Amino acid sequence: xxxxxxxxxxxxxxxxxxxxxxxxxxxxxxxxxxxxxxxxxxxxxxxxxxxxxxxxxxxxxxxxxxxxxxxxxxxxxxxxxxxxxxxxxxxxxxxxxxxxxxxxxxxxxxxxxxxxxxxxxxxxxxxxxxxxxxxxxxxxxxxxxxxxxxxxxxxxxxxxxxxxxxxxxxxxxxxxxx
Amino acid sequence: xxxxxxxxxxxxxxxxxxxxxxxxxxxxxxxxxxxxxxxxxxxxxxxxxxxxxxxxxxxxxxxxxxxxxxxxxxxxxxxxxxxxxxxxxxxxxxxxxxxxxxxxxxxxxxxxxxxxxxxxxxxxxxxxxxxxxxxxxxxxxxxx
Numbered sequence: 001x002x003x004x005x006x007x008x009x010x011x012x013x014x015x016x017x018x019x020x021x022x023x024x025x026x027x028x029x030x031x032x033x034x035x036x037x038x039x040x041x042x043x044x045x046x047x048x049x050x051x052x053x054x055x056x057x058x059x060x061x062x063x064x065x066x067x068x069x070x071x072x073x074x075x076x077x078x079x080x081x082x083x084x085x086x087x088x089x090x091x092x093x094x095x096x097x098x099x100x101x102x103x104x105x106x107x108x109x110x111x112x113x114x115x116x117x118x119x120x121x122x123x124x125x126x127x128x129x130x131x132x133x134x135x136x137x138x139x140x141x142x143x144x145x146x147x148x149x150x151x152x153x154x155x156x157x158x159x160x161x162x163x164x165x166x167x168x169x170x171x172x173x174x175x176x177x178x
Numbered sequence: 179x180x181x182x183x184x185x186x187x188x189x190x191x192x193x194x195x196x197x198x199x200x201x202x203x204x205x206x207x208x209x210x211x212x213x214x215x216x217x218x219x220x221x222x223x224x225x226x227x228x229x230x231x232x233x234x235x236x237x238x239x240x241x242x243x244x245x246x247x248x249x250x251x252x253x254x255x256x257x258x259x260x261x262x263x264x265x266x267x268x269x270x271x272x273x274x275x276x277x278x279x280x281x282x283x284x285x286x287x288x289x290x291x292x293x294x295x296x297x298x299x300x301x302x303x304x305x306x307x308x309x310x311x312x313x314x315x316x317x318x319x320x321x322x
Binding site: 073089090091092093096097098099102104106107134136137138139140 | 216232233234235236239240241242245247249250277279280281282283
């Protein structure tokens with residue numbers, strides 16, 4: 001995409017925003033309203049693809065906008081849960097969800113890290129009981145945990161399960177299961 | 179030879195028609211799939227009318243618009259409107275917001291009054307699934 005066409009898109013997006021404001025009904029961000037303008041502000045902020053870090057592993061990480069992140073909508077950090085069957089809701093800000101294998105800018109799929117630290121960011125996220133993959137584009141799950149204190153963290157993977165650059169991830173939260 | 183060409187032409191025409199029909203065909207919904215509005219809750223009173231709406235989806239996945247994967251779709255938020263016709267692409271206007279980039283939340287601002295909100299999942303071509311994957315239609319109030 002040329003600089004000119006990005007500028008033109010931003011201008012179009014700005015005019016859409018102005019139109020929405022003029023309507024006085026809604027001030028949803030432009031990326032929320034119209035699929036054609038969805039990625040424009042994000043793309044403008046994202047580092048160019050050719051600047052992606054080439055790690056020693058040889059795996060190329062997909063660039064992500066610096067303001068993209070995940071959050072765990074439920075449970076809350078520090079929550080004490082009276083059930084071992086726990087619903088976890090995945091939140092994503094300034095980023096979208098796509099199934100594994102779909103190579104589309106500013107989208108990825110969730111991985112839920114349970115009782116573990118972040119894996120190496122320059123390799124595919126492991127697939128085991130501590131690293132659950134949601135490659136079908138899911139935005140929630142149920143997990144079963146034994147009583148005790150546990151940690152949960154979300155980490156987005158790209159089409160090839162590799163974390164983005166910078167990583168799109170949540171805070172690591174702690175929950176207590178009774 | 180002419181006959182072979184003729185058969186091939188008919189075959190190609192059939193494929194084209196079938197392909198066109200497929201784009202209008204509603205994607206089958208996975209059994210039990212449902213959308214729901216995580217926040218706000220039904221009946222919520224929201225002073226100022228500005229809030230983040232969080233979109234929930236059970237039993238199906240999110241895929242951006244244009245991505246044709248079974249058991250996936252993208253969210254549409256219907257504001258102050260009834261469900262659109264289910265055999266046509268969901269309209270794209272101020273009452274029908276599309277989240278074709280795979281978003282699962284949106285910042286909304288609504289004027290004072292009572293408003294309704296409902297989610298409806300659309301497939302790669304913005305068509306509702308069969309049966310539709312929709313949320314309950316909730317009501318919220320923005321005080322004067």
